[in-house]
Amino acid sequence: MAGFRLQGSKVLAVDLAGDTIRTRNGAMVAYDGEMTFKRQGITGGEGLRGALRRRVAGEGITLMEVTGHGTVYLADEATEITLIPLRGDTLFVESDSVMALDAGLQTGVQFVGLRGMGTGQGLATTKIEGHGTAAILSHGPAIGLQVTPEIPLSVDPHAYVAHHGQLRQDVVTDVNWRTVLGQGSGESVQFRYHGHGVVYVQPAERSGALEI
Numbered sequence: 584m585a586g587f588r589l590q591g592s593k594v595l596a597v598d599l600a601g602d603t604i605r606t607r608n609g610a611m612v613a614y615d616g617e618m619t620f621k622r623q624g625i626t627g628g629e630g631l632r633g634a635l636r637r638r639v640a641g642e643g644i645t646l647m648e649v650t651g652h653g654t655v656y657l658a659d660e661a662t663e664i665t666l667i668p669l670r671g672d673t674l675f676v677e678s679d680s681v682m683a684l685d686a687g688l689q690t691g692v693q694f695v696g697l698r699g700m701g702t703g704q705g706l707a708t709t710k711i712e713g714h715g716t717a718a719i720l721s722h723g724p725a726i727g728l729q730v731t732p733e734i735p736l737s738v739d740p741h742a743y744v745a746h747h748g749q750l751r752q753d754v755v756t757d758v759n760w761r762t763v764l765g766q767g768s769g770e771s772v773q774f775r776y777h778g779h780g781v782v783y784v785q786p787a788e789r790s791g792a793l794e795i
Contacts, residue, residue: 585685587666587716595657595664595683595718603650606657606683616653623647644678644690644709657683657718664718665725665783667747673712676719676745685715719745722787730776738774741788748780 586598594612597604608622623646649655658664664682667674675693684690693710711717719725721744730736730750737755746752755773776782 592663593661596654598654599651603648603686604683605646605648608645608647610657610659612656612658614655618651621648659720662720663724667717671714672747674717674747675708675710678709680720680744682718682720684717687715688713721785723785725783725785727781727783730780736776736782738784740772740774742784744783744785746782750776750778750780752776
């Protein structure tokens with residue numbers, strides 16, 4: 584299995600010993616040793632059915648395979664990187680926040696319906712599952728917030744990055760006269776999580792999202 588480690592908070596170093604990882608197309612900034620880079624085809628490693636599901640859902644992600652012996656350094660416009668180890672569980676993440684994946688992780692599409700109205704990301708999100716490490720991007724350091732059955736968590740959809748665990752997600756709207764008159768807080772749509780798990784948020788709101 585490849586070794587994922589951070590060089591500061593904005594550069595991901597991955598040590599390869601004949602391993603293969605998938606990463607954002609164009610994310611390589613340097614490497615040592617012997618590496619080969621191969622852009623994934625139309626299926627993106629998910630098969631033709633998976634590619635069609637992404638196209639229908641409007642959930643875009645372009646990855647390349649990196650294989651070799653040595654260390655490859657990855658970055659994306661100086662955004663912050665967070666490493667999330669998965670042990671057979673599932674991570675749901677916005678496609679534009681996917682940085683790199685271990686070879687033992689599979690990706691797919693999860694339809695989420697009304698969630699897209701809050702994020703501007705469409706009606707689906709990326710699902711990552713298996714055993715390995717996923718590296719995700721955020722504007723500012725990602726903050727992992729615990730959710731317990733006793734205390735649900737509400738999140739601004741503009742700041743949402745990813746979540747995993749046994750969580751149920753609801754879309755909550757708060758339309759009142761202050762919102763209609765333009766005097767509300769601007770947080771008229773929220774994601775509310777119930778169950779047990781972790782939700783990752785970023786300290787800078789995503790642009791292009793909609794408010795209801």
